[in-house]
Amino acid sequence: MVPPTVQFDPTAAVSGEPLGRASYLGPPDEIARMLLGKVLVRQVDGEVLAGRIVETEAYFGKDDPAAHSFAGRTARTEVLFGPPGRAYVYFIYGVYFCLNVSCEPEGQAGCVLIRALEPLAGIARMAANRGLDPACKPAQLTAGPGRLCMALQITRPRCNGLDLTDPASELRICSPVVQQDCEVAITARINVNKAAERQLRFTLKGNACVSRGKFWKGKSLN
């Protein structure tokens, strides 16, 4: 099979309708795989920032020691236990935010971490948010969970709990205009020590905006 070549018409519409609530009812690993190729859309100050999801990780509500919900229901993890299709945003290492989508029915805490995007719209704004030159490699903008939140201005105070299925939401996940067939690679989750053997990271194979592997520390991209 030929590796997919990703091409975009910059004048075309970036996304279709948001995925419905029922799309998020299933188990996290299925949802994580399903979300690859979908489009994350963020609206700020009347501007649209959007990127194609190229890397995700599944976290289970039960029997997954690596999941935030494992220790039980707390104020911090409340959104995880709520209805599916909502944004769970957490603050990490005193510096960064990360975006998850809650899945499974209300009362179950499974979720999917969005780890990397391929920028589609609002690239100049993303670069400004990241403190980078607009001509930089796309991966510099959104390859990594902390990076994509910075690029799309996703913070916990602003975005935690938002309904990603609402067409009027400032943050939502939409079907792409054209869903491309891409090969999916499955690996262990990044920077996860507990249940480290579980293969719950999903990437679009060969995509330049996928973040680096388990032992990558440096800054070079592509």
Next chain:
DNA sequence: AAGCGGATCGTCT
């Protein structure tokens, strides 16, 4: 090219 450590704080023990 690769490895180390700093930044910086909410959350739970």
Next chain:
DNA sequence: GACGATCCGCTTG
């Protein structure tokens, strides 16, 4: 009081 679903800059070889 420790540490984490991260990223970046500085050092070394």
